[in-house]
Amino acid sequence: MSHAIVCRELVKHYPGKPPVEAVRGLDLEVREGECFGLLGPNGAGKTTTLEILEGLLDPTSGDVRILDREWRTHEQEIREAIGISLQETRFSDKLTVAETVRMFRSFYRAGMAPAEAVDVVSLEEKADAYVVQLSGGQRQRLAVACAIVGDPRLLFLDEPTTGLDPQSRRQLWDIVNSFRSSGRTVMLTTHAMDEAERLCDRVAIVDHGRVIALGTPSQLIGQIGGEHLIDFSLMETSQPLSEDQLQRLPSVRSAHANGGTYRLAVDKPHVALPALLACLQDEGRELSHLTTRHGTLEDVFLSLTGRRLTEDADVVA
Amino acid sequence: MSWRESSPLWQLVMSRIRLFLREPSAVFWVYGFPLLMLVALGTAFRDDPQERIMVDVVGSGNRETVLERLRRESRFQIATPADDGWRKRLQYGKTDLVVEADAATPVGYRLWEEPRRAESRLARYAVEAALNGPATSTPGPASGPEVRRLEGAGSRYIDFLLPGMIGMGLMGGGVWGVGFVLADMRVRKLLKLFIATPMRRGDFLASILISRVTFTVLDVVFLIAVGAWVFDVRCQGSYLELGLASLMGAACFAGIGLLIASRAQTIETVSGLMNLVLLPMWVFSGVFFSSERFPAAIQPVVNLLPLTALNQLLRGIMLEGASMFAFWPQLLLLAGYGVGTFFVALKIFRWR
Numbered sequence A: 001m002s003h004a005i006v007c008r009e010l011v012k013h014y015p016g017k018p019p020v021e022a023v024r025g026l027d028l029e030v031r032e033g034e035c036f037g038l039l040g041p042n043g044a045g046k047t048t049t050l051e052i053l054e055g056l057l058d059p060t061s062g063d064v065r066i067l068d069r070e071w072r073t074h075e076q077e078i079r080e081a082i083g084i085s086l087q088e089t090r091f092s093d094k095l096t097v098a099e100t101v102r103m104f105r106s107f108y109r110a111g112m113a114p115a116e117a118v119d120v121v122s123l124e125e126k127a128d129a130y131v132v133q134l135s136g137g138q139r140q141r142l143a144v145a146c147a148i149v150g151d152p153r154l155l156f157l158d159e160p161t162t163g164l165d166p167q168s169r170r171q172l173w174d175i176v177n178s179f180r181s182s183g184r185t186v187m188l189t190t191h192a193m194d195e196a197e198r199l200c201d202r203v204a205i206v207d208h209g210r211v212i213a214l215g216t217p218s219q220l221i222g223q224i225g226g227e228h229l230i231d232f233s234l235m236e237t238s239q240p241l242s243e244d245q246l247q248r249l250p251s252v253r254s255a256h257a258n259g260g261t262y263r264l265a266v267d268k269p270h271v272a273l274p275a276l277l278a279c280l281q282d283e284g285r286e287l288s289h290l291t292t293r294h295g296t297l298e299d300v301f302l303s304l305t306g307r308r309l310t311e312d313a314d315v316v317a
Numbered sequence B: 001m002s003w004r005e006s007s008p009l010w011q012l013v014m015s016r017i018r019l020f021l022r023e024p025s026a027v028f029w030v031y032g033f034p035l036l037m038l039v040a041l042g043t044a045f046r047d048d049p050q051e052r053i054m055v056d057v058v059g060s061g062n063r064e065t066v067l068e069r070l071r072r073e074s075r076f077q078i079a080t081p082a083d084d085g086w087r088k089r090l091q092y093g094k095t096d097l098v099v100e101a102d103a104a105t106p107v108g109y110r111l112w113e114e115p116r117r118a119e120s121r122l123a124r125y126a127v128e129a130a131l132n133g134p135a136t137s138t139p140g141p142a143s144g145p146e147v148r149r150l151e152g153a154g155s156r157y158i159d160f161l162l163p164g165m166i167g168m169g170l171m172g173g174g175v176w177g178v179g180f181v182l183a184d185m186r187v188r189k190l191l192k193l194f195i196a197t198p199m200r201r202g203d204f205l206a207s208i209l210i211s212r213v214t215f216t217v218l219d220v221v222f223l224i225a226v227g228a229w230v231f232d233v234r235c236q237g238s239y240l241e242l243g244l245a246s247l248m249g250a251a252c253f254a255g256i257g258l259l260i261a262s263r264a265q266t267i268e269t270v271s272g273l274m275n276l277v278l279l280p281m282w283v284f285s286g287v288f289f290s291s292e293r294f295p296a297a298i299q300p301v302v303n304l305l306p307l308t309a310l311n312q313l314l315r316g317i318m319l320e321g322a323s324m325f326a327f328w329p330q331l332l333l334l335a336g337y338g339v340g341t342f343f344v345a346l347k348i349f350r351w352r
């Protein structure tokens, strides 16, 4: 299988007081035709990694190969074959959408018609509107249009959906999905795990400049033990339960107690749940609350680092 | 796809031109503001509100009589330059009228005026009245004094001002149109996105220069046309050389603009650098009044400023009808600034 991106022992230090070790020995292999996600909290080094891969930033050390070529020797060739949307670009306010896309198209030798790229991101209605008149989601889609207008084999998207409402996010997901279904490669960053789960074939979870977990979303969720989670809490009057006791229940992979609330990772909820209820009955404990749900990448990150991926906890549900 | 759609150079140049034309404030500062200045200053300095009439008295013959008569009225400010310098003084507006005493003329003197300047006309009437007034013992001949006109234009303030405004426009256009625009693109991360594509950097820089040249031509033609229509300002030298000198100035300031923008990562930095460059030259380079009025001690510095050189060059061509090559030190200085800044800027330019 050929690789769209290979990087080995990537290191990036920003000089300064104190110096920042943004990337500390990062290895990645992105296969051709897959959608690969870099998932991590703010400051994890996602943008830095991406910009090194995009040939916009020189690594302190490490090797990068893009589409089997090196930046040093084949820069122009690689540029013709990739499309890039940066984390934050403010296009010229007083150019129209069509003019902006047409300008970007002129930079590539081959590619799609500018109007087609505008169609793909559903901005036909705004083709003659100035950039300054676009909403945030429309601007993101314009950035994607400029990234795909050269018909790239490999597309880089840095946080394409951050700050967008759910509908705009889903629109962008559709664009990415249809791009990838034509056999091309997408590499994106995000700190929304639902996005990574929905969009990416494989995910690398990055923290403090290192990959701390790598695999398909379901593999990663499986790794934390059990794809299903049972959260419950007891009435205040009840005596607490021990983790050991819970761990011995059938089909339970792990158990965490945190104050009055408990989390069980289980393989088969239809086995674990009756056993749990029977156990509570025997011990004479009363439930105040119980939910079951699928494990998410958020839980993976939490179990690996003890921290949450995003500050806003409501994204978990 | 048409060639226009597939040519990056065309697309980049058109984008720059569109962006400029769609930004009303930019259009105002580049075209409207110099025009307003021109009209305001050209009008304001047309009349002398203090009624001070500057008269030079020269020649021999009954010069003392003329002087004595004129001195009776305090509004006359009389100078008696010894040499031939009065022609220049009249031409540059340092005096309003010249009375040349000459016994060979019917009334004993001849008047030199500059017909384009209203002050000169007024001075003539005032002087004629003073010299022929009731105090005169000899009856004035009905024909009046002989009046001569100085050949050639370029003696009014507006004539002096217009080349200065052209110079100022070229400076502002270069520094703003290249410096600010590039820094703004860097701040927007557009520059980074451009070089993330296969776009050639040469095309990009060429597009900046081409749009600059386009605007320079418009800029200069516009000011000269308004000057000619409204104030009857003429260029004494060759219009072609005036154009070449303007392009030279534009190129020099484009280089300076490029240098200003080469590292700046915030709009505040680039604004500060722009003011640092623009302000001293607005003050010292002789846009509104001759830079020679500054003390001799600072003249060497003043003369090293690129705008001083450009203004001297433009005034030489427009006012004195000189060949631009007579101002080779100025040309050399401008070329030096242009080439020097361009290469330094390219060396240290931050694309990312």
Ligand SMILES: Nc1ncnc2c1ncn2[C@@H]1O[C@H](COP(=O)(O)OP(=O)(O)OP(=O)(O)O)[C@@H](O)[C@H]1O
Binding pocket: A014, A015, A016, A020, A021, A022, A040, A041, A042, A043, A044, A045, A046, A047, A048, A049, A087, A191
């Ligand atoms: N130009 C720079 N100079 C110094 N430090 C930098 C620079 N750019 C990034 N950093 C630091 O490097 C670290 C990684 O930054 P990076 O932008 O790669 O994070 P990220 O994962 O993309 O974060 P986010 O989700 O907020 O975009 C951060 O600690 C950041 O402060």
Ligand SMILES: [Mg+2]
Binding pocket: A046, A047, A048, A087, A158, A159
């Ligand atoms: Mg980032």
